[in-house]
Amino acid sequence: MTEMLLRYFRTKQKEAQTEKIYDTQCPFCSMQCKMQLIEQSTVTRKKYVTVGKDNPTSEGRLCVKGLNAHQHAVHTERIKYPMLKVDGEFKRISWEKAIKIIKEKFTTIQDNYGKDALSVYGSATITNEEAYLLGKFARVALGTKYIDYNGRLCMSAAASAAAQTFGMDRGFTNSIQEIPHSRCIILAGTNLAECQPTIIPYFEKAKENGAFIIVIDPRETATTKLADLHLKVKPGMDAALANGLLKVIIEKNLLDEEFITKRVNGFDDVKHYVSTLVLDEIAEISGVPTEQIIKAATVFGKEETGMIFTARGVEQQTDGSIAVRNFLNILLATGKIGKKNSGFGAVTGQGNGQGAREHGQKADQLPGYRSIENDEHRKYIANVWGIDEEELPRKGVSAFEMIQKMDEGEIKGLFLMCSNPVVSNPSAEFVKQAIEKLDFLVAVDMFVSETARLADLILPTTSYLETPGTMTNVEGRVTLREASFSIRGEAKHDWQIICEIAQALGKGQYFSFSSPEEVFNELKEASRGGIADYSGITYDRLREQKGILWPCPDDDHPGTERLFENQFAHADGKAIMVPVPIAPEIPKEKPNQEFPLYLTTGRVMSHYLTGVQTRKSSTLAAREFESYMEIHPSTAEKYQIKDNVLVKIESKRGSIIVRSKWSKAIRKDTVFVPFHWADSQNVNRLVSKKLDPTCRMPGFKVSAVKITPVAN
Ligand SMILES: Nc1nc2c(c(=O)[nH]1)N[C@H]1C(S)=C(S)[C@@H](COP(=O)(O)OP(=O)(O)OC[C@H]3O[C@@H](n4cnc5c(=O)[nH]c(N)nc54)[C@H](O)[C@@H]3O)O[C@H]1N2
Ligand SMILES: Nc1nc2c(c(=O)[nH]1)N[C@H]1C(S)=C(S)[C@@H](COP(=O)(O)OP(=O)(O)OC[C@H]3O[C@@H](n4cnc5c(=O)[nH]c(N)nc54)[C@H](O)[C@@H]3O)O[C@H]1N2
Ligand code: SF4
Ligand SMILES: [Mo]
Numbered sequence: 001m002t003e004m005l006l007r008y009f010r011t012k013q014k015e016a017q018t019e020k021i022y023d024t025q026c027p028f029c030s031m032q033c034k035m036q037l038i039e040q041s042t043v044t045r046k047k048y049v050t051v052g053k054d055n056p057t058s059e060g061r062l063c064v065k066g067l068n069a070h071q072h073a074v075h076t077e078r079i080k081y082p083m084l085k086v087d088g089e090f091k092r093i094s095w096e097k098a099i100k101i102i103k104e105k106f107t108t109i110q111d112n113y114g115k116d117a118l119s120v121y122g123s124a125t126i127t128n129e130e131a132y133l134l135g136k137f138a139r140v141a142l143g144t145k146y147i148d149y150n151g152r153l154c155m156s157a158a159a160s161a162a163a164q165t166f167g168m169d170r171g172f173t174n175s176i177q178e179i180p181h182s183r184c185i186i187l188a189g190t191n192l193a194e195c196q197p198t199i200i201p202y203f204e205k206a207k208e209n210g211a212f213i214i215v216i217d218p219r220e221t222a223t224t225k226l227a228d229l230h231l232k233v234k235p236g237m238d239a240a241l242a243n244g245l246l247k248v249i250i251e252k253n254l255l256d257e258e259f260i261t262k263r264v265n266g267f268d269d270v271k272h273y274v275s276t277l278v279l280d281e282i283a284e285i286s287g288v289p290t291e292q293i294i295k296a297a298t299v300f301g302k303e304e305t306g307m308i309f310t311a312r313g314v315e316q317q318t319d320g321s322i323a324v325r326n327f328l329n330i331l332l333a334t335g336k337i338g339k340k341n342s343g344f345g346a347v348t349g350q351g352n353g354q355g356a357r358e359h360g361q362k363a364d365q366l367p368g369y370r371s372i373e374n375d376e377h378r379k380y381i382a383n384v385w386g387i388d389e390e391e392l393p394r395k396g397v398s399a400f401e402m403i404q405k406m407d408e409g410e411i412k413g414l415f416l417m418c419s420n421p422v423v424s425n426p427s428a429e430f431v432k433q434a435i436e437k438l439d440f441l442v443a444v445d446m447f448v449s450e451t452a453r454l455a456d457l458i459l460p461t462t463s464y465l466e467t468p469g470t471m472t473n474v475e476g477r478v479t480l481r482e483a484s485f486s487i488r489g490e491a492k493h494d495w496q497i498i499c500e501i502a503q504a505l506g507k508g509q510y511f512s513f514s515s516p517e518e519v520f521n522e523l524k525e526a527s528r529g530g531i532a533d534y535s536g537i538t539y540d541r542l543r544e545q546k547g548i549l550w551p552c553p554d555d556d557h558p559g560t561e562r563l564f565e566n567q568f569a570h571a572d573g574k575a576i577m578v579p580v581p582i583a584p585e586i587p588k589e590k591p592n593q594e595f596p597l598y599l600t601t602g603r604v605m606s607h608y609l610t611g612v613q614t615r616k617s618s619t620l621a622a623r624e625f626e627s628y629m630e631i632h633p634s635t636a637e638k639y640q641i642k643d644n645v646l647v648k649i650e651s652k653r654g655s656i657i658v659r660s661k662w663s664k665a666i667r668k669d670t671v672f673v674p675f676h677w678a679d680s681q682n683v684n685r686l687v688s689k690k691l692d693p694t695c696r697m698p699g700f701k702v703s704a705v706k707i708t709p710v711a712n
Pocket of ligand 1: 029030154188189190191192194195196216217218219221233234235236237238311312313314348349350600601602603604605606607608609672701
């Protein structure tokens with residue numbers, strides 16, 4: 001009897017569940033949806049479920065990536081210890097040894113080749129605190145000018161367009177709550193429905209309220225389903241198309257003359273330039289019929305309010321920054337900015353795509369969106385950091401140009417935090433070879449990514465479940481990510497790793513932080529008086545107010561929902577319009593006899609960037625387990641490509657092999673390949689090295705290619 005009872009209680013005990021709940025934010029896109037991980041444990045096993053949590057931006061919604069994000073975070077392949085490459089194999093070592101090796105290697109490289117022989121490559125997935133510290137680490141601990149980050153491949157075109165036009169760059173000029181009340185919305189090169197899915201209800205509400213939605217994309221996507229008018233533009237022709245829209249707006253006199261006079265410089269030059277263009281020629285060049293250009297321009301011009309959103313379709317071009325400026329020209333000409341329900345949205349990509357572009361990870365930048373070449377700015381930051389201004393390096397070069405310097409042998413060492421450049425940079429084979437030339441590569445990651453594979457030393461870091469800190473979301477809202485999940489093995493937070501290496505390099509006094517909040521308190525001071533002013537923000541306020549939109553310059557300031565209501569951020573308070581030439585400074589590849597098709601690249605719903613994380617998630621990987629090429633059936637037949645077969649795609653740079661997917665949704669002159677897969681499926685093998693002359697963005701969205709069936 002007692003035996004039976006005992007057994008009964010033991011089984012009960014095994015089944016008894018304890019439940020723990022962890023707050024966090026999704027590790028993926030810029031919506032930064034608040035979520036909770038529920039851990040249900042019995043004696044024998046642990047089960048995880050992710051649920052959404054209410055907040056002002058995503059309102060408790062999650063998409064399929066967020067719902068399954070924990071699958072990679074608790075994956076058995078997470079790196080748990082520092083790992084040193086010995087005879088081509090990674091071997092576990094202690095932190096003590098790892099830091100000692102870094103110190104030795106970094107010192108030797110800098111002694112032999114100078115300070116700038118070391119470089120730092122950061123990320124917009126890390127927190128504001130970590131992005132800030134990484135910039136400080138490069139300048140103060142290493143004393144190198146070479147630092148840049150993956151946001152260069154992401155937000156740089158939109159950022160430079162907004163900075164040049166308005167004098168400041170915050171993704172959304174208005175709060176997200178205004179979207180449902182805007183009367184006409186242009187979505188240019190953005191696939192929100194797959195890339196920021198939880199934002200979609202705002203646009204659905206706008207539609208219910210009668211808004212007219214125009215989507216510009218060479219493909220039909222989940223987002224074009226929202227469209228009242230879909231302009232199926234030729235890849236790379238957005239700047240030309242925007243000229244067409246402007247021409248109609250000016251010729252039909254749909255202008256806001258008062259706004260132009262009071263608040264804009266440069267309108268006459270734009271007016272003169274577009275008057276020299278012929279609308280039918282623009283239609284020909286852009287692939288959008290004249291009537292559709294007229295329709296879009298007329299509706300946008302006539303409606304009382306309007307918004308334009310751009311994303312990587314327009315921006316990841318060798319004329320990306322100027323193409324965005326042409327869309328901003330439309331907003332300025334029609335007076336649809338700085339007003340309720342009218343404004344601009346550069347749809348930020350990565351989780352901290354906004355904050356990580358503000359606090360000093362960029363080659364030419366100091367915290368608070370300050371410039372490293374501006375004497376006042378240098379003095380201010382040197383003072384906050386407690387160093388002499390002369391000790392601060394000058395500006396370096398962009399992400400891809402750093403890789404070119406690795407190839408040329410000028411950069412010998414790289415500290416890589418939270419990025420996978422071997423997959424994400426253009427001309428991927430070149431990038432791999434350049435990185436292989438380094439004397440010493442340290443990669444800080446959660447997994448052995450394709451780039452970490454090439455490292456001499458990998459340092460294990462913590463995930464979104466484990467690292468607290470602030471993230472600035474798609475709106476420009478600073479949010480506090482609470483995170484308290486238990487750390488795997490000996491992994492450390494990115495900010496801790498930075499501080500420990502700085503300490504070993506004898507710079508510990510500048511990096512004596514014991515929590516993200518302490519780092520934030522310094523970041524606040526460093527941002528004070530800058531364009532991205534966080535100085536009125538505290539962790540307590542973020543908890544109470546559920547996030548604050550910057551600028552927030554003092555403790556009583558509520559944050560700024562709408563920008564530019566009275567003035568723009570240039571010295572004279574005015575915005576600047578510029579004519580945007582149809583023929584860009586760097587000519588784009590056009591299909592030709594040898595390479596007859598356009599290739600454009602982008603994303604699918606279930607994967608994230610280079611796929612290192614989402615390919616580890618069984619649910620997400622099952623939805624899309626390999627790369628593919630979307631192709632129109634009539635084009636496919638012309639090149640004897642059946643549906644669902646392997647195809648070789650070649651450009652001047654290289655080739656890949658992926659599976660064909662027939663679809664009438666795409667233009668007949670274009671094929672589309674997502675970039676979430678590596679090695680022989682890495683579409684970046686095909687993309688050229690050319691960069692936008694202003695912002696140094698690669699032209700990910702246009703290559704000329706040929707396709708051939710792969711024999712069975
Ligand atoms: N599911 C998912 N969501 C993500 C990400 C992800 O990897 N997966 N990444 C996040 C990040 S970092 C970013 S930057 C954002 C990116 O978000 P988006 O910019 O929306 O994503 P993309 O798919 O790169 O490109 C958007 C659209 O541009 C179109 N396009 C291609 N060429 C052109 C062109 O020449 N002109 C125009 N007008 N359109 C063109 C493509 O067909 C595509 O539908 O998404 C974020 N969210
Ligand atoms: N052809 C083509 N190429 C593109 C694009 C495109 O549209 N087409 N888009 C570009 C864009 S917009 C972007 S943003 C880039 C992104 O390019 P990458 O930055 O290279 O992409 P990720 O996959 O985010 O790489 C992040 C790495 O950091 C690791 N990681 C994740 N979280 C953390 C963390 O908290 N700390 C640390 N230390 N590591 C972490 C992940 O495991 C992964 O290995 O790709 C660009 N490349
Ligand atoms: S991927 Fe973006 S939309 Fe989806 S849950 Fe994460 S943050 Fe939200
Ligand atoms: Mo991005």
